[in-house]
């Protein structure tokens with residue numbers, strides 16, 4: 001991987017971390033609110049399905065995860081197992097796409113009208 | 114030599130990469146430094162013990178060793194500040210090849226200073242006037258914060274990222290690069306930012322701050338590395354590297 005890409009990936013991880021900090025907070029508050037008020041699955045779905053705001057929010061959340069996690073894992077694997085090079089980069093790209101796909105599937109499931 | 118207060122039990126590394134700790138008993142003296150202990154062993158107990166020192170006053174950076182698990186400059190480290198129960202374990206610096214006993218091969222350490230473009234290159238000739246750099250300027254102040262490095266290797270030896278990623282440039286080389294990035298007279302800035310960028314450069318740092326905690330000169334390599342990360346990112350975004 002060329003030097004510039006390495007640096008930009010670092011930047012992307014930093015930026016996605018900032019987004020995640022915000023998203024995780026909102027997500028946790030939402031969970032606590034739902035549990036405290038004893039909302040049923042149906043009641044939650046009634047609020048989320050067709051909602052542009054929730055769709056946007058969780059899409060951003062999923063994108064941030066798909067960007068952040070593989071970059072971090074790439075470092076962990078390089079440091080722990082001395083795994084480097086193309087194989088690692090490709091594996092991380094596949095992980096990023098998988099996370100994005102699975103995440104988006106979940107978002108679609110709760111927001112589809 | 115003053116009168117002994119008690120006896121210190123000292124375990125000292127003998128050998129190269131493989132070897133073992135050898136136990137010595139050294140008279141405990143007042144205001145004794147760890148370097149005094151090692152010197153006593155070499156002069157009175159076992160002349161085959163190898164170690165390095167030069168200035169004995171915290172200037173040359175040659176006396177660093179691992180003392181009770183932590184890298185320290187031994188000439189300025191009092192036994193009283195590191196030893197509980199009159200016990201010392203003294204070994205060579207971590208993250209560097211061991212030549213013999215307490216002597217490590219510093220070549221990889223200084224090679225990385227060179228790789229991080231730790232050399233100054235200006236454009237002025239001897240016919241030019243002195244460059245005028247205001248001591249108050251932001252960049253000169255940043256230089257001040259890092260310029261006192263004595264190259265002892267304590268930070269490098271303490272850094273886990275160096276252990277995990279042997280090609281990582283490490284805190285000392287990056288700190289040196291940071292002083293030059295802030296040197297307004299230097300003309301190799303783009304090359305230097307390229308040299309310190311990426312997976313084996315400043316972006317490998319996890320901000321664990323052991324370097325900053327252990328630096329005997331109380332410098333903050335972590336802050337310098339953070340500065341480099343930002344400088345390199347902005348160069349990358351502008352397409353300069």
Ligand code: FES
Pocket residue numbers: 166167168169170171172173174175176177186187188189
């Ligand atoms: S002997 Fe010079 S710094 Fe310790």
